Amino acid sequence: MISRAAKEHIFAAATRAALGLSVCILAFLLGAIIVRGAQAISLDFLFMPSRDFGSRGGISYQIFGSLLIVLTAGLIAAPLALGASVYRSEYIKNTAAQRLFDLALYGLNGVPSIIFGLFGLILFVNIFGTGLSWFVGAVILAIMMLPTACMATISAMRGIDTPYRENAYALGLTREQTALRIIIPQSLHGLVTGLLIGLARAIGETAPIMFIATAFSGAGVPSSLAEPVATLPTHILALAQQAADPAALQNAWGASFTLIALVAMFSLAAFFARARLLPLSQR
Amino acid sequence: MPQSQHLKLVSSAPHHVAISLENFGVWFGDSCILSGVNAHLPKRGVTVLVGPSGAGKSTLLRALNRISDDMAGLSIQGRAYFEGCEIYAKDCDVTKLRARIGMVFQKPCVFPRSIAQNVLFGLRGVKLSQAQKHDIVEQALRGAALWNDVHARLGERADTLSMGQQQRLCIARALALKPDVLLMDEPTASVDPVSARTIEALMRDLGRTIPVLTVTHNLAQAKRIADHVLFLCEGQLVEAGDAAHMFSNAALPKTQTYLCDEFCEC
Numbered sequence: 001m002i003s004r005a006a007k008e009h010i011f012a013a014a015t016r017a018a019l020g021l022s023v024c025i026l027a028f029l030l031g032a033i034i035v036r037g038a039q040a041i042s043l044d045f046l047f048m049p050s051r052d053f054g055s056r057g058g059i060s061y062q063i064f065g066s067l068l069i070v071l072t073a074g075l076i077a078a079p080l081a082l083g084a085s086v087y088r089s090e091y092i093k094n095t096a097a098q099r100l101f102d103l104a105l106y107g108l109n110g111v112p113s114i115i116f117g118l119f120g121l122i123l124f125v126n127i128f129g130t131g132l133s134w135f136v137g138a139v140i141l142a143i144m145m146l147p148t149a150c151m152a153t154i155s156a157m158r159g160i161d162t163p164y165r166e167n168a169y170a171l172g173l174t175r176e177q178t179a180l181r182i183i184i185p186q187s188l189h190g191l192v193t194g195l196l197i198g199l200a201r202a203i204g205e206t207a208p209i210m211f212i213a214t215a216f217s218g219a220g221v222p223s224s225l226a227e228p229v230a231t232l233p234t235h236i237l238a239l240a241q242q243a244a245d246p247a248a249l250q251n252a253w254g255a256s257f258t259l260i261a262l263v264a265m266f267s268l269a270a271f272f273a274r275a276r277l278l279p280l281s282q283r
Numbered sequence: 284m285p286q287s288q289h290l291k292l293v294s295s296a297p298h299h300v301a302i303s304l305e306n307f308g309v310w311f312g313d314s315c316i317l318s319g320v321n322a323h324l325p326k327r328g329v330t331v332l333v334g335p336s337g338a339g340k341s342t343l344l345r346a347l348n349r350i351s352d353d354m355a356g357l358s359i360q361g362r363a364y365f366e367g368c369e370i371y372a373k374d375c376d377v378t379k380l381r382a383r384i385g386m387v388f389q390k391p392c393v394f395p396r397s398i399a400q401n402v403l404f405g406l407r408g409v410k411l412s413q414a415q416k417h418d419i420v421e422q423a424l425r426g427a428a429l430w431n432d433v434h435a436r437l438g439e440r441a442d443t444l445s446m447g448q449q450q451r452l453c454i455a456r457a458l459a460l461k462p463d464v465l466l467m468d469e470p471t472a473s474v475d476p477v478s479a480r481t482i483e484a485l486m487r488d489l490g491r492t493i494p495v496l497t498v499t500h501n502l503a504q505a506k507r508i509a510d511h512v513l514f515l516c517e518g519q520l521v522e523a524g525d526a527a528h529m530f531s532n533a534a535l536p537k538t539q540t541y542l543c544d545e546f547c548e549c
């Protein structure tokens with residue numbers, strides 16, 4: 001028989017060990033990238049285009065391409081997420097239908113990113129004949145971000161007390177007016193946080209965009225929607241394949257560092273956006 | 284028989300009645316909250332709805348302007364008429380109905396906007412000049428006895444007001460729409476005694492022009508403001524009548540005990 005106190009000790013020790021291990025792994029990963037990557041970072045590296053398939057020069061077009069794709073994806077995802085969330089939260093009253101909707105969201109969230117890449121390749125590049133296009137990449141990333149953004153928005157909408165809705169209805173507001181004037185303003189923090197978390201995830205994705213939206217070399221600033229761009233994750237992939245060349249490896253670390261810094265920026269932005277946009281009543 | 288079909292849609296209530304209920308009932312799932320309610324709300328005066336907790340007073344009020352429509356499992360029995368039109372008819376314009384039947388809830392709930400914006404909230408679709416807006420805000424706030432408290436800070440956020448002030452703001456918000464009926468669910472429950480008296484006076488005032496249906500647990504207050512009394516118990520309308528009659532010689536012993544502030548075994 002193990003005493004109750006001993007059981008508690010074991011449980012506490014196990015949770016502590018789990019936490020310690022995760023922190024260690026994270027610290028090791030970040031430490032390696034920061035130490036190695038920081039050496040590669042310079043103003044030239046950040047603001048010069050790459051040469052020799054990335055082993056020389058910088059990553060300016062990759063940074064530009066990554067930001068262009070994910071920010072466009074965010075702009076596409078925002079209205080879709082808002083619309084879907086309002087519909088789920090304010091219009092669907094049937095519990096079975098609500099469950100079905102949630103199930104669809106979870107399902108979409110669980111689709112491996114390579115499948116999205118394949119879907120984009122077949123639907124847009126092959127059937128619609130768009131060719132390699134950064135915009136198609138943005139559309140695919142927007143679809144990938146949708147569940148995260150929707151879930152955060154819906155949960156913010158669930159947090160709005162029913163009396164707000166009832167008081168608005170009692171003043172003769174329609175469901176649309178109530179959604180526009182009460183529900184959306186009071187759940188913006190959820191939408192923005194969800195989108196930024198989605199952006200932070202999307203900017204690191206390689207699989208969904210590498211067949212449809214990116215070029216490994218030679219891509220600059222696109223002059224139309226139907227041109228590829230260079231992006232950080234695909235650039236890292238290409239550099240990793242030339243790892244035998246120390247200069248390429250050095251640049252791969254530098255690009256990884258930059259990518260992680262961008263992810264961290266989006267995550268921080270999500271944190272501050274939440275704090276700023278949270279309605280007074282919920283702070 | 285088109286004749287009788289037509290008759291069904293129009294209440295047989297006399298002209299001095301604003302809202303009439305015929306065999307009205309409310310169910311949530313398979314629990315019956317209200318049943319067989321037959322009552323009239325006169326076109327003028329304050330009607331006080333009294334009854335023990337859980338009697339179904341709020342349920343009745345919320346059914347009259349169809350605020351409960353979205354609640355899971357709600358079903359309505361019998362008929363309710365507002366100025367002769369059936370409230371639960373398929374072609375009833377619920378939004379218009381709600382705008383005409385003002386409602387003040389038990390707990391104040393102001394929107395996270397300025398005080399002035401709260402007052403104008405129900406009028407957002409209406410084109411109004413700045414001066415008109417100001418007039419409406421002032422009139423509504425005066426009507427709700429809040430003007431003196433807040434006239435210097437109309438632009439401040441409404442959630443900075445005290446509970447009692449918020450409740451009066453909710454009343455002002457309803458008044459700004461110039462409703463044809465005002466339903467009030469324990470409007471003085473979260474308000475200090477002085478504000479409560481102001482709201483009572485306001486109800487008396489309003490009662491001269493429109494019907495006011497209010498719920499209260501405070502029998503002394505009921506005596507002060509009531510022109511008519513409805514006594515509800517366990518989802519049934521026990522007795523209804525003029526205030527004077529109900530408070531002095533109600534027909535049923537149950538009503539007498541309740542209205543005399545004694546323990547009620549209903």
Ligand SMILES: Nc1ncnc2c1ncn2[C@@H]1O[C@H](COP(=O)(O)OP(=O)(O)OP(=O)(O)O)[C@@H](O)[C@H]1O
Nearest residue numbers: 311314316334335336337338339340341342343354
């Ligand atoms: N959504 C609901 N589902 C099921 N039952 C409900 C629902 N809302 C209210 N009820 C029940 O209906 C009955 C009447 O409730 P109601 O709120 O109308 O009482 P009330 O007379 O207003 O009481 P109080 O004076 O305490 O406010 C209660 O027994 C309550 O439990």
Ligand SMILES: [Mg+2]
Nearest residue numbers: 340341389468
């Ligand atoms: Mg109640």
